[in-house]
Amino acid sequence: MYKYDEYDQAIVDARVGEFRDQVNRRISGEMSEDQFKPLRLMNGLYLQLHAYMLRVAVPYGTMDARQMHMLATIARKYDKGYGHFTTRQNIQYNWIKLDQAPDILAELATVEMHAIQTSGNCIRNISSDQFAGAAADEVEDPRPWAELLRQWSTFHPEFSYLPRKFKIAVIGAEEDRAAVKLHDIGLQLYRNDAGEVGFRLFAGGGMGRTPMIAPVIREWLPKGDLLSYVESCLRVYNRYGRRDNMYKARIKILVHEIGAAEYARQVEEEWAHVKTLGLDPPASEFERIAGYFAPPAYDADLPDTVDRTDPDFTLWIDQNVSAHKQPGYAVVTISLKPAEGIPGDASADQIDLMADLADKYGHDELRVTHAQNIVLPHVRKRDLHTIWQALEGAGLATPNLDLISDIIACPGLDYCSLANARSIPLAQKIAGRFADLDRQRDVGELKLKISGCINACGHHHAGHIGILGVDRKGEENYQLSFGGSAAEDTSLAKIIGPGFNEDGVVDAVEKAVETYRGLRTEGERFLDTYRRVGLAPFKEAIYG
Template structure:
């Protein structure tokens, strides 16, 4: 993984020192809250419903065991003994004291981490496929390109005050596990007819109040121009993006207003001035960065034919163990979705434990998944049983990856000041309702996503089943949608926005509503169809009829 240079370390340390001074001046009364707000936000510190929240960047979801140990120590020292992994491959602390926030940033800097640009109207954390570098369906390893974009975007003075926040995702696999279609810029690595590597460029995707699938504005962009072209996109956005209305300030609104064709024309006109300019990536620079991600030498390990008599171990392998491009190895998904736990939460003890497992079994590296789970990407198949046995001791071996209880959920009204409704209790209630693993296995792949408000941090729009918390006269209600897809699900489904089935439900009704939706699927599925296939074939009308009682 990428190791900081002396310059990288100096920049991050300088930011810590700068913030510590700003914090001290605020605490002494020299800086008002209004003056301090943009300064703390530039360092990832929000003020939530009950306490500050610190969001820490995990570039393209990659951590070393040393870093994960440090994150565990921060949870113990500065928080309440746990942390939360988000859908954008970041980690969040929900209870840090403002007075100690500079100390946390120093602890992060000591292990080559920071919270820079995890908030504010700037380019946020660059995300990618959680299996990057080991995926069998990968064209090339996208992480070097992500790292180049990370270095380019961090502290970029021209894009420090955009109309709104800006998110970039990079993917290089057949299955788009980075949800590139729902980012402000999605870069999908492809080859042209000559065999050259480049990018299919998508712009204007996003969820929130106006969910939109990104539009392709370039079918093939040579990799050397990825920074120049992103700069061209951002300049058009910076020039014409709306600043008078925060709800209409995202680039997706600009692309929709202009039309994808006109937006692409303006980007190409801007690109003519940038092409082959100073932002062009050279082969030497790519190789320098790629050197940090060079294919490791895997010791030869045998492929294993496992004993199928151990049903529990077989079930875990089926759901939580993923293919690896090197024979004799597998990627292990560590489920952070056991029942009665907030999806994506992990305790200090669990974080230390996973870091130790990574040191012993996975070359000291851990990945963070968009689905709010952790991954040990390089486990020898002959070690899988030992890893499974170890994970069980910490409640981290729930065999539910891709199933109904592998729920994506934002922190919701328990923490977030923007939320209309709670997310965690709804997730837990659904997990209680569907706690029978045999039943879940019969249902196969179903992605259920929950958001506490229209900001869509739980990606409810693209869940096969989406749940959105809404406010009705000061009470919490929940709207249900069906048929969404982020493009990463079985069968190669196209990215799709789910359709709302009708009026919202009270909190205590939601588990039964989900049960009726599942029963409708079981009654209509054909030839082993997955849930999403059935929804796409029959539409939402049969589900709606079963969920809402007939009117007399």
């Protein structure tokens, strides 16, 4: 995994010093809240309903045990003993005191972490596939390219004040585990007919109040041209993106209004100039970065089978353990979705335990997932039972990956000043309604996602079942949508009809699930059945 050099460390340390001075001036009254707001947002510090919230960057979701232990320390020392892992592969702390925020950033800096570009109209944390470097189906590890983009985008002078925030995702497999078509720019490494590996580039995707699926802007981009081409994409957006209306400021609006073909033409025209500027690094620099992402020293001749005599362990293996490219190894997903728990939350003790397991059994590496879980990407199969026992004792062994209780949910009205409705209690009620794991497994893959407002931090547009909380005459109301997907078969969910109160939407979800069970054919997921039969039978069951 990437390690800071002297430039990285100097940048982060300088930012800590600057922010400490800014906080002191705010506390003394020398600076007003209006003056302070843009400065704190540059450091990932939001003012929420009850307290400040700090969002910490986890580039492409990758951490080592030392960094994970620091996250536990911060939760224990500065918060209420827990952290919240997000759909951007970051972590948030919801109960931060302003005068302690610089101390948190200083402690993060000691383990090569920061909160830079986790807010504001800039290029945000570069995200990637949580199985990167371990997945059996990838053509190439995308994380060195994500790191290259991180270095290029950090404090980029032209792109620090974009029309709106900008999100980039990079994957290296056919299976899309990072929702690349729902990003401002999505990059997919693939092998062409000539056997060369390069990028397919999507631009203009996103969720929020105007959800859109990104079109292909360039079908084939040589790897060596990545930075200059992405720079050209940003330049065109920065030049023409709307700055008069924040609701129409994202690149998706620009691409939609002028058309994908015209946007691509302008990017190509810009690129003809940009690629002469020497922006793309020499091969030796990329090789230097890629060296940090070399595979761990795998053990040879490991047993490639697992003892399945324990039925509970076998259930966890079948649901939460995925194939690894190295014989004798597996990828473990740790569920942060216990029965009726808060999706994405982990206590300081749980965070410490996951760090210990990574250190002892996982080649010192962890990943945050887009679904608010944690991954140990490199685990010997012979260690799986020991890991499971440790997780079971800590409430982290729920075998529900991709099942209906593996719910994505934003913090909602319990914390967020932008929210219209609560997400967490609703997620807990739905998980409780489907607490029977045998029932969940019979239903099979069903991705349910909840947002507490139109900003869609819970990715409800991409849920097989999506739920959006809205304010209806001062009451919380929940709109139900079907048919979304953030995978390679990307689609946007459609609202099925009038909304419900909290209990009503739980009942509606159950009716939808039971309708699916009655209509499905062999091997069909909920999404497949919905796409085959359409909305009518579901609507009839729900509304009568």
